[in-house]
Amino acid sequence: MKVRGLLFVLALFGLLAGGGAFMVQRPTRTSCKPEAPIQLEASIIGDPISPFAVSAKATSLTGDEVELEIVLPNGVIHLGGERKARGKKVETRVDLRAQDQNPRQIFVRASISDGTGRISKIVPLRLFGGNPPGPKGALKRDSRGDLILEGSP
Amino acid sequence: MKTLIAFLALSTAAAAQVTVTGKVLYEDRPYTSSGFGGSVNRPVRQAKIDLLNSALDTILATGFTDGFGNYSLTFAGPDQDVKIRVYAQRATGKINAVVKNLGNAIYTVTSQTAVNTTASPFSDMVITQSGGFGGPFNIFDCAVKHFQYLASLEALPDTPPLMDIRWPVTPPDGTSFDGSQIHLVVDPPDTDEYDDDIIYHEMGHWTAFHYSKDDSPGGMHILQAPADPRLAWSEGWGHYWSAVVRQWSNLNVHVGEYSAPQIQVDLLSSFAPNWFDIEGPSFPSTSVMATNEVAIAAVLWDLVDTTNEPFDTLSGLEPDIWTAVSVRMKTMSNITLEDFHAGLMMDRPDLRLAVSGDPTTNGIFKDRLIRYYQDPSEPNDNPSGAPTLLTTLTLRTSYPAGDQDWYTVNAVPGTLVVQTSSLGDGADTVLQLWNAAGTMMLTSNDNRTVNDKSSQLTWSVGAATTYKVHVAQANPGNPIIEYGYYDISFTTLPATGGKKGGGGGCGLTGWEAVVLIGLVRRARRRGPQAR
Numbered sequence: 001m002k003v004r005g006l007l008f009v010l011a012l013f014g015l016l017a018g019g020g021a022f023m024v025q026r027p028t029r030t031s032c033k034p035e036a037p038i039q040l041e042a043s044i045i046g047d048p049i050s051p052f053a054v055s056a057k058a059t060s061l062t063g064d065e066v067e068l069e070i071v072l073p074n075g076v077i078h079l080g081g082e083r084k085a086r087g088k089k090v091e092t093r094v095d096l097r098a099q100d101q102n103p104r105q106i107f108v109r110a111s112i113s114d115g116t117g118r119i120s121k122i123v124p125l126r127l128f129g130g131n132p133p134g135p136k137g138a139l140k141r142d143s144r145g146d147l148i149l150e151g152s153p
Numbered sequence: 154m155k156t157l158i159a160f161l162a163l164s165t166a167a168a169a170q171v172t173v174t175g176k177v178l179y180e181d182r183p184y185t186s187s188g189f190g191g192s193v194n195r196p197v198r199q200a201k202i203d204l205l206n207s208a209l210d211t212i213l214a215t216g217f218t219d220g221f222g223n224y225s226l227t228f229a230g231p232d233q234d235v236k237i238r239v240y241a242q243r244a245t246g247k248i249n250a251v252v253k254n255l256g257n258a259i260y261t262v263t264s265q266t267a268v269n270t271t272a273s274p275f276s277d278m279v280i281t282q283s284g285g286f287g288g289p290f291n292i293f294d295c296a297v298k299h300f301q302y303l304a305s306l307e308a309l310p311d312t313p314p315l316m317d318i319r320w321p322v323t324p325p326d327g328t329s330f331d332g333s334q335i336h337l338v339v340d341p342p343d344t345d346e347y348d349d350d351i352i353y354h355e356m357g358h359w360t361a362f363h364y365s366k367d368d369s370p371g372g373m374h375i376l377q378a379p380a381d382p383r384l385a386w387s388e389g390w391g392h393y394w395s396a397v398v399r400q401w402s403n404l405n406v407h408v409g410e411y412s413a414p415q416i417q418v419d420l421l422s423s424f425a426p427n428w429f430d431i432e433g434p435s436f437p438s439t440s441v442m443a444t445n446e447v448a449i450a451a452v453l454w455d456l457v458d459t460t461n462e463p464f465d466t467l468s469g470l471e472p473d474i475w476t477a478v479s480v481r482m483k484t485m486s487n488i489t490l491e492d493f494h495a496g497l498m499m500d501r502p503d504l505r506l507a508v509s510g511d512p513t514t515n516g517i518f519k520d521r522l523i524r525y526y527q528d529p530s531e532p533n534d535n536p537s538g539a540p541t542l543l544t545t546l547t548l549r550t551s552y553p554a555g556d557q558d559w560y561t562v563n564a565v566p567g568t569l570v571v572q573t574s575s576l577g578d579g580a581d582t583v584l585q586l587w588n589a590a591g592t593m594m595l596t597s598n599d600n601r602t603v604n605d606k607s608s609q610l611t612w613s614v615g616a617a618t619t620y621k622v623h624v625a626q627a628n629p630g631n632p633i634i635e636y637g638y639y640d641i642s643f644t645t646l647p648a649t650g651g652k653k654g655g656g657g658g659c660g661l662t663g664w665e666a667v668v669l670i671g672l673v674r675r676a677r678r679r680g681p682q683a684r
Contacts, residue, residue: 029336031327032355032391033419034376034446036427062377062439071424105341109424117435119376119427124341136285139258142203142238143212149258150238151286152265153278 036121037061042070042108048098048127051079055093056123058085058110066090071107075099076127101128169230173204175275176222177239179290180282182347184420185412186428189347194279195407196222197290199248199297201240204228207267209236217243234267237278241293247309250296250316252289260289288346292318292337295352299360302401306475307364314363316356320346329371330358342422350395350417357394361387365478368488376429377436379444382489382579382634389449389490390478392417392431396454397471415454432460434521441522443490443578443634448521452490455517456508464520466507473501487633489579494518494525495554512548523578524550524638533559536591536621545642551580551626554635558624559591564614567645571622572601572609580626580637584608587621595620599627607639614645 039059046052058068068085070092072078081094098104104127111120137151177197183190197218204214204226213235214226224237241252241260252260262280280286296316303309321339322328328338328345335355337345345351361367369387374380380388399414415432429435431450440447456470474497481496482488498505510516511526518525528550530540539559549558562571573582585597598610606627612620626637 029326029329029331030371030373031338032329032358032388033327033351034388035373037375037377061375107342107424111425111427114436116433116437117376117427117429118425119429120421122342122421122424137260139256142261143205143210147256147258148240148261149254149256151260151262151280151284153262153280153284153286 034119036110036112036119037064038066038110038112038121040068040108040110040121040123042123042125044106044125044127045093048096049101051095051097053081053093053095054106054108054125055091056108056110057091058121059089060112062112063088064112064114067111067113068092069109069111070094071109072096073104073106075102075104076106098127103128170227171230171232171270172225172227173235173270173273173275174223174225175237175273175278177202177218177224177237177278177280178222179280179294180287181291181294182282182287183410184347184349184418184426186416186418186426188423188426189420192282195294196220197239197280198222198294198406199243199246200290200293201242201244202226203238203240205236205238205263207234207236209238209263217246232270234269236264236267237275238263239278239280241289243297244315245311247304247311247313248297248300249313250293250300250318252292252296252318252320255319255322260286260293262286262290288344289320291347291349292320292352295349296356298402298406299353299356299398301405302398303360303364305401306472307479316359318352328355330355330362332362335359342424343419344422348418348420349399349411351419353395353398354391354417356398357391358387360394361390361478365482366485366488368486374446376445376447377439379442379579380446382444382491383487385444385446385449386489386493388446389453392446392450393453396431396450397457400457415458417450432458443523443636445521448523449490452517452521452523453493455520462520464510464515465517467504467517470501470504473497473504476500487631489633490523491525491554491634491636524548525552525578525636526550527552527556528638530558530560531556535559536587536623539591539621542622542641542643544644545640547575547640548577548638549624549641550636550638551582551624552636552638554632555629556625556636560622560624560641562620562622562643564612564618564620564643565645566614566616567648569612569614569620569643569645570609571612571641571643573607573624573639573641575640576607577638578636579634580639581606581628581634582608582637582639583625583627584610585623586610586612587623589619589621591621591623594623613648 042056054070058066060066068090070083077097079095082092083094085092106125108123109120111118137149142148178194179197180192181195182192198220200218202218202224203212213228216226218224238261280290318335320337322336324340329336367387369384370381396414399411403411416428416430419427431454434440434447434451455465456467459468477493477496481499482492485492508517509525510519512529533539534557536559539561542560542562573584583599586595596610598608601607601609
């Protein structure tokens with residue numbers, strides 16, 4: 001019994017130690033892509049199971065006008081409110097309803113475009129845990145022992 | 154008799170040799186700055202390919218697709234059912250690239266059904282986008298183009314340094330090169346696998362790491378704002394590399410594949426993409442100086458592009474750029490555009506005016522307000538030859554490296570205020586006031602405020618006096634910026650106390666400050682009586 005108890009403690013310790021190792025944070029890699037000089041906030045208001053809303057606020061940090069847009073996927077119905085707004089500091093809110101509870105993403109986009117270029121910031125809002133699908137394929141080792149992700153054409 | 158037996162044996166062996174041929178294509182998604190167009194099938198070029206038995210446990214032959222996606226694989230027979238497996242990988246032939254997922258698995262595509270070798274040539278294998286592997290094979294093709302372009306500049310060994318590309322990476326990580334791997338992020342609607350411009354940009358960082366030097370501190374950067382000059386160089390180089398690889402590809406791989414190599418597009422699925430132009434350049438009022446990545450990309454591009462303007466009379470200088478970057482800059486430190494310019498001038502001093510311009514002539518760099526030339530006050534490296542500063546002198550440069558600028562100021566009684574302002578190209582001035590002979594420094598100032606690297610000093614002048622003013626760039630021991638430019642001006646404010654001497658950033662010497670504090674304390678102690 002004592003041995004079992006000791007083993008349990010050791011196993012628990014091992015799990016915790018392993019967990020600790022997994023929890024060590026490695027530094028986040030900063031994106032090489034330029035940031036848009038825009039402050040953008042967007043959020044879902046309410047529970048998407050019933051009619052809900054999305055509010056968005058964008059502020060230009062350069063003095064250029066920002067175009068703010070709430071982009072809806074198929075299956076999300078626009079009930080009211082302006083989906084687009086333009087200005088140096090803009091705010092909008094739309095009322096929405098999801099047709100079902102399939103995972104989806106609403107994108108809130110704020111752009112600065114002066115005719116010579118466009119740079120934007122996008123905030124994705126996930127409905128019902130909508131995550132991007134990962135690449136398909138089977139994980140295996142080839143005859144050389146190399147790890148491969150094997151897909152079909 | 155022996156000869157006959159050997160001949161028969163060889164003939165039998167030769168007859169047993171089986172060769173299968175075919176072609177592998179992948180679904181590409183051409184784009185412009187308006188977004189994706191329709192998809193097209195392009196060859197999977199230079200990729201490792203295996204011929205496998207139908208059980209997939211024996212490699213019968215291995216080889217590589219050619220420049221048109223064709224393969225020809227031979228094994229010792231007999232004819233049998235086989236499958237083809239193509240890898241997003243190659244490690245020979247002056248190409249060394251692999252596309253993997255974050256779990257370290259190489260992307261491969263294997264034919265679904267076994268086909269008998271007698272059916273060779275096999276029908277085309279097309280790797281589709283919807284199958285999930287078109288993207289990785291597009292990334293691989295970008296790597297092939299990158300290595301082929303690199304080989305046009307540099308004598309590559311059969312196996313160059315490895316380019317290890319990972320896709321998809323998820324946030325919070327960003328698309329980047331970390332000195333080991335290129336990470337391409339999927340953050341919908343931005344998924345990167347068909348973002349050739351972005352992919353080549355990261356390959357530009359890989360190139361700087363392996364063949365030049367990159368001292369970028371990294372971090373967030375904004376196209377329309379000045380950045381650390383090391384970061385600006387690194388990103389500007391990435392944009393340039395992306396443009397020249399695409400330009401080369403247009404001429405040598407798929408004619409007209411990239412409609413405008415000078416436009417840098419970041420695709421966002423079905424949304425209108427982000428984009429900017431390094432030829433115009435975009436955001437022209439902020440795309441200036443050696444602290445801006447678009448300005449840096451623009452000047453590099455102007456050195457190679459065939460579209461010339463009055464300020465841009467050069468084209469086709471890719472080999473010279475490559476020599477500066479891969480030979481000259483390798484031994485330099487704190488890599489910025491200055492180092493590139495210095496490296497280029499070592500081998501092509503004949504191009505100095507066309508590249509840099511000068512105070513009266515426009516040039517490629519000057520057009521982007523990058524001022525790598527001597528200003529009209531030169532020579533003024535010593536107090537003895539210091540020109541007289543009347544009110545304001547604009548666009549004085551600290552060029553070449555280590556340049557010391559001296560000016561003469563004839564001050565009238567009052568408070569003399571001397572300042573540098575409108576700093577350019579990342580300048581960080583140090584301003585000093587000296588006596589007329591230039592033998593004794595009276596006061597100095599480095600930074601006007603914590604966030605302002607211009608300088609300002611004041612000095613109380615009792616009677617009309619001549620001074621010398623000295624300007625140089627800060628941190629002479631370990632400079633990031635050695636050139637830079639500034640305006641310099643002086644004014645005299647009416648005397649407040651009629652006192653002579655003094656100086657320093659706030660106009661008080663140490664003993665004056667002590668006396669002032671003492672007076673204030675005395676006044677406080679006295680309270681209302683002091684009124």
